[in-house]
């Protein structure tokens with residue numbers, strides 16, 4: 256058994272996912288509290304190149320043709336042997352569809368405790384998790400001997416888990432990947448033609464407070480005047496008022512614009528977790544107790560219908 260903290264690096268189609276860097280930043284904090292090294296665990300095939308930017312003391316690289324694309328079956332089999340042999344103090348996974356799938360399967364296979372939806376670690380090594388859909392923040396000691404943890408974004412900036420200096424890499428042989436039950440058939444790309452809101456710098460987000468589809472034009476006019484793009488919370492997408500590609504949140508996109516203007520959005524955890532990397536959040540809401548104000552740098556407790564049209568006119572006038 257060791258005090259090392261393993262971070263299972265999530266990557267897709269040649270790109271390290273931001274959540275991997277968030278986890279490395281978290282592991283760095285945890286190692287200050289409990290000691291041990293930060294060890295990035297990279298699974299792939301001819302994917303050593305992805306290790307260069309990882310802020311870790313060491314990279315364990317598991318290379319196998321069956322790991323060229325993600326399947327939960329292959330990842331679980333590869334990690335079962337590694338975790339059993341090395342017995343790290345903690346293994347961090349993204350609280351994503353990939354990470355949650357692998358971590359929960361391993362928890363059962365290896366009989367190890369799983370701490371879910373962790374956002375951060377305290378200075379003395381306690382985990383802080385969002386539970387009950389984010390309504391409660393729970394703090395506790397990591398269960399022993401080895402705790403599996405799924406990490407949500409929001410607690411650390413991805414930049415804090417990046418390094419310009421490539422860490423030492425050890426390539427490991429992986430056995431037992433010959434009789435897999437699942438293999439990737441092909442990727443289905445999302446429909447082309449729409450904007451990618453995760454790359455936009457100015458987002459005008461509408462929530463249930465917009466009341467009806469016709470009112471979306473208010474946000475579109477403002478977005479056009481400001482040079483931004485409209486996106487929405489889940490009720491708006493579920494109603495079909497905006498395309499699914501515009502959904503912000505747990506089930507949609509994680510966004511990091513310079514400005515996120517939230518119109519009539521309450522700030523439920525499933526929405527908020529995906530906006531905390533925005534540089535500036537501005538909230539417009541009639542309810543002073545709306546949780547969105549906890550995240551917003553600027554806020555107006557007002558009716559969006561009193562404000563948005565006036566704001567659009569002012570922007571147009573200012574731009575001439």
Ligand SMILES: Cc1cc2nc3c(=O)[nH]c(=O)nc-3n(C[C@H](O)[C@H](O)[C@H](O)COP(=O)(O)OP(=O)(O)OC[C@H]3O[C@@H](n4cnc5c(N)ncnc54)[C@H](O)[C@@H]3O)c2cc1C
Nearest residue numbers: 462463464488489504505506519520521525540541542559
């Ligand atoms: C597993 C799971 C996954 C989910 N994934 C997502 C996700 O990816 N994205 C997501 O957004 N949600 C997601 N949800 C839903 C989430 O829990 C919330 O229900 C949703 O985010 C609420 O959307 P909202 O803020 O638009 O609506 P509401 O919570 O109904 O808030 C509307 C807000 O508008 C304000 N308002 C009303 N009228 C006005 C007005 N005239 N002017 C100004 N303010 C006004 C109200 O005060 C209120 O705060 C998920 C839920 C679950 C269980």
